[in-house]
Amino acid sequence: MSAFDDLMAHQRQTEALAQIAGRLSWDRETVMPCGAAAQRSEETGALHAVLHARRTDPRIGDWLETAEDAPLGQVAAAQLRHIRRSFERTQRVPEHLATALARTAALSQGKWAEARATDDYAAFAPVLAEILALKREEGAALAEGGDVYDAMLDDYEPEAKAADLDAMFGALRPGLIALRESALAGTPAPQLSGRFDVTAQMQLAQQLAALCGYDMTRGRLDKAVHPFSSGSGDDVRITTRTAEDDPFNCLYSTMHEAGHAVYEQSIDPAYALTPLGAGVSMGVHESQSRIVENQLGRSRAFTGWLYGRMRDVFGDFGIDGEDAFYAAVNSLHRGFIRAEADEVQYNLHILMRFDLERALVAGDLLPADLEAAWNDRFEADFGYQVPRASLGCLQDVHWSVGLFGYFPTYSLGNVYAGCLAVALRRAVPDLDAELAQGNMASAMAWLRETVQQHGGLYPPRELITRACGTAPSEAPLMAYLQEKFGALYPAQ
Structure with a gap:
């Protein structure tokens, strides 16, 4: 198999795991018992740790270097462009921060729902401060000295400023x-x-x-x-x-x-x-x-x-x-x-x-x-x-x-x-x-x-x-x- 084939095989498994993570979120929003929030937070954090490890696997860098040197068609070039972008961005975020974000977000959503139900923003403000601090840390890592908000925006709208x-x-x-x-x-x-x-x-x-x-x-x-x-x-x-x-x-x-x-x-x-x-x-x-x-x-x-x-x-x-x-x-x-x-x-x-x-x-x-x-x-x-x-x-x-x-x-x-x-x-x-x-x-x-x-x-x-x-x-x-x-x- 070529470096491109090895890279794509690795990527397909990563994408499949990401779909499973998405299914956990769907379940949380639709049918998950309300008492399962703490356990779901741990499950989500564990899965995101696995995903982070796969997305920062050092072999990806080697595969990319070799694959990018070979003649590429339009589709293959686009695949490599996305993989390199994800690889470089994910490498900038420490695993402990990625896991903390996943766990905190899974818990803070429930706290937001409670605050919303009681119209108590003051109860939610410290939770927002915690998630914002983590996101700013992540944004600073991604920005590498550039604009932190632009780095956050790039997660959802690549190349937008x-x-x-x-x-x-x-x-x-x-x-x-x-x-x-x-x-x-x-x-x-x-x-x-x-x-x-x-x-x-x-x-x-x-x-x-x-x-x-x-x-x-x-x-x-x-x-x-x-x-x-x-x-x-x-x-x-x-x-x-x-x-x-x-x-x-x-x-x-x-x-x-x-x-x-x-x-x-x-x-x-x-x-x-x-x-x-x-x-x-x-x-x-x-x-x-x-x-x-x-x-x-x-x-x-x-x-x-x-x-x-x-x-x-x-x-x-x-x-x-x-x-x-x-x-x-x-x-x-x-x-x-x-x-x-x-x-x-x-x-x-x-x-x-x-x-x-x-x-x-x-x-x-x-x-x-x-x-x-x-x-x-x-x-x-x-x-x-x-x-x-x-x-x-x-x-x-x-x-x-x-x-x-x-x-x-x-x-x-x-x-x-x-x-x-x-x-x-x-x-x-x-x-x-x-x-x-x-x-x-x-x-x-x-x-x-x-x-x-x-x-x-x-x-x-x-x-x-x-x-x-x-x-x-x-x-x-x-x-x-x-x-x-x-x-x-x-x-x-």
């Missing part, structure tokens, strides 16, 4: 705030009324996931407090949540997570259990979930079809006609929760978190002062005060498990989706006619062909540029939002 995102988000923020204020001054959208059987919601959610192209023979749909997608290749699982008075939460969470899952299921099978066999970045991943949920799922054409399906399933729910239903689906209203926000205000939630977590990482904001800083920024951007911590700085799980640098990829994904939507409509001129029939096949085929099948073959920006024909920009997203919500909420 905070300064570039700051400029992009800075260009978005004034327009988002103005659009939000204009819409809230308009006539409120109609609202659904009645109770919606949760079993029926889950059945309809299954149908919507299938329309998005989700293959249930290689996945499953379960409930979780926070919807998510997990896995790759032939085992990609999604979760959603239900509320009797809000079926949109279930249905659109399902479409969102199906967008993530279909990406993973659509990657070239030849890349399975290799570095190319997963989504290339969280920003690109989010672009797939957002374009499915928003530009397709919340379009006037598709909501016209969905209105009929919901009438079939739930009967009368107080909405008279497809236009009113479209307005209800895209209702812009006051609220506090990021995951429940409309397309306009969602990005304001992310921009706020981006600024706050950079301040935390830089040491300009102490964990003890986060709640006050959060509340001040929220009032500045949204115009009203946060009443309690569970509606404010305790609403998201991300920081409790050390996901610093993750939040900006949500809005970056929206930016990518805005660019992709323009290219999609050029490629599929009959898109609205198909969506009006509940048919997403052409749209999903285009996404599969231009983005999803490539997995990690191309760097994120290059992948989006190839798909769209132009480099990513925030302009298409802002134009889309202004056109859509300007029509839904015309100036008074």
Whole structure:
């Protein structure tokens, strides 16, 4: 066997173990007994220690040196690029720190959940300080004298820089705030009324996931407090949540997570259990979930079809006609929760978190002062005060498990989706006619062909540029939002 073959055999086993670690996380979020948290923390820490040892195996360096000297095709070169990047980054982090992070994150998530349930941020602040200290230590090791936050961001969006995102988000923020204020001054959208059987919601959610192209023979749909997608290749699982008075939460969470899952299921099978066999970045991943949920799922054409399906399933729910239903689906209203926000205000939630977590990482904001800083920024951007911590700085799980640098990829994904939507409509001129029939096949085929099948073959920006024909920009997203919500909420 060649050095490349030896390296790839080692990598496949490492990728398989990483999938097992992901399955442990899925289990923790869905069916794990609450009393198992301490043991799961030990299990997670042990598995991450094994993974860290495999990822820093000195043979990888030798294999890389030999393999990189041989003639390489495009796919092999991309595999080696990912492996070298992971090898060099993992080597910079001591094993004791990687294990401590895994264990601490597994425990701190439970403490976050307890603090959220009791609206007691003060109880969580020391936990956040502990996980932040560990992440800053890790970030400093990865940065090697460079920007610590950029090193954290690179875990989720390779090659991205905070300064570039700051400029992009800075260009978005004034327009988002103005659009939000204009819409809230308009006539409120109609609202659904009645109770919606949760079993029926889950059945309809299954149908919507299938329309998005989700293959249930290689996945499953379960409930979780926070919807998510997990896995790759032939085992990609999604979760959603239900509320009797809000079926949109279930249905659109399902479409969102199906967008993530279909990406993973659509990657070239030849890349399975290799570095190319997963989504290339969280920003690109989010672009797939957002374009499915928003530009397709919340379009006037598709909501016209969905209105009929919901009438079939739930009967009368107080909405008279497809236009009113479209307005209800895209209702812009006051609220506090990021995951429940409309397309306009969602990005304001992310921009706020981006600024706050950079301040935390830089040491300009102490964990003890986060709640006050959060509340001040929220009032500045949204115009009203946060009443309690569970509606404010305790609403998201991300920081409790050390996901610093993750939040900006949500809005970056929206930016990518805005660019992709323009290219999609050029490629599929009959898109609205198909969506009006509940048919997403052409749209999903285009996404599969231009983005999803490539997995990690191309760097994120290059992948989006190839798909769209132009480099990513925030302009298409802002134009889309202004056109859509300007029509839904015309100036008074």
